[in-house]
Amino acid sequence: MTDDRLDENPEIGESVEETAPQERPQYGVGPFSVREVALVGVWLVAFVVSFFSIASEQAMSQLLFGGSVWSNGLDWILTIGAPTVAVFLIILRRFSPDGIRRVGSLGVDQFASVAFSVSAVVWLTVLWRDIAVAIQTGLWIYGWVVWVELVLMLAGVVLTVAAPFIPPFSEDFTGRREIVAHRNARPIRAVSPRPARPPREAAADADTDTAAFATGAYAQSDYAQPASTESGYTEQDAWAPAQTRDTFEPVDAETEPPSAAKAFWALTPEERDVVDERGVPIFRVGPTAWALVLEDRGEVFVVRNEDGRVGYLHDVSGVTRG
Incomplete structure (x- = not known):
């Protein structure tokens, strides 16, 4: 994804970049860092030995078993398959920064x-x-391959898990741009x-039902019904409707519509990333231009860019409302 900026004044943006502290450059071999080259070399040797x-x-002389790890069921998935996928993603990241950025979270x-780490534990x-x-x-069942693979996988653990603490491999993790974490993280x-x-x-319901049954069953007597002539009942009353039109009282049916979220303008004190549903930055908002907020969800703002893209601003501290 691209990191667009909402800088309406390019001179201000250039001055901010000029005043930013200069980071120490990182040198490597081609597009790869020293750590990545060492990790690819460790994996290449392990892949050939596998x-x-x-x-x-x-063990082979006594016909117990034989063959490489690739021919022993599904052992290859964790022993060499997972590190192979990891190295492939590291290489792909250098040639396509906007490609696969995550595996799950x-x-x-x-x-x-x-x-x-898993491969080292399996070996x-x-x-x-x-x-x-x-x-x-x-009887020794396994040969020298197991020892070599274990040493190489431990070297891979050093180049991945412990690399942020070991120079010069730590330079690969210094000065990286901060982004919003995945929602699962x-x-x-x-x-x-x-x-x-x-x-x-x-x-209470039972008492009410009992009282209604008593009054409905015994309140009136069949012998106490008045004659038709005494109650003023005529033949015309039999054809008269029980209720005529326009005899009910009008009821005011006006209801207030639910209040919709009101959009407003917002200005952030510094440049911040606006991400999509997956947490990938799609554009940026900064102090040089107002951003249109479509909805305020408390800790998250739904922001719309000038080109129509809509994303989520998770850092809403210090935002000025316009």
């Missing part, structure tokens, strides 16, 4: 940390099982207690 047989010569670097489990069997039977919402249900008035 095609060798993981069984030892002793994880960023590309976060997914790489998880992938290499460690295989090696632990091999040592346990060797202690009990004296944001703080959880508070859970409100359900309102208590009003007590049911079962006893």
Whole structure:
């Protein structure tokens, strides 16, 4: 996605950029940083080694099993498949910055940390099982491939999990632009207690029904009905309607329509990102131009850009309303 700016005065925008502190440049190999080159190299060696047989010569001589990790069921998914996907996304990110930015709620670097960590744990489990069997039977089931893969995956963990704390790999994480976190990675919402249900008035309803039944059944007597001549009943009354038109009282049916959200203009004290439903920035608002807010949702503003795009402004602190 692009990061558009609402700068109506370009001179002000240029002066702000000139006064911003200059960040230390990052050098690497081509478009890749030093950390990314080292990580790709570790993965490449691990990928080539994964095609060798993981069984030892002793196990293969006794016809126990053989073959690489690719031919042993689905073991390849966590051992080498997940790190391969992570490295592919890291390479793709350099050539297409607006491409795949997340895997679920994880960023590309976060997914790489998880992938290499899980792979290292799986290889460690295989090696632990091999040592346990060797202690009990004296037979080594797995060969040198397991040891090499474990060392390479641990190197991948260092280049992903511990890289922000190790120079010069930490330069790859310094000065990155801040964006709104994915909705699954944001703080959880508070859970409100359900309102208590009003007590049911079962006893009062039963008393009312009993009273109505008593008066309806025994209030009138069949022998007390007056004759038709005594009540003034005539033959014309039988054809008269019970109610004629325009005899009811008019009722004022005017209802107030629900108040719609009123749009207003807003001015942020500094440039802030306006994101879409997925949390990806689509344009920016700043102190040099008023932004049209379509709806105020409390902690979030629904903002409309000049080109018609609509996004969400999550940082609404210090906003001036116009």
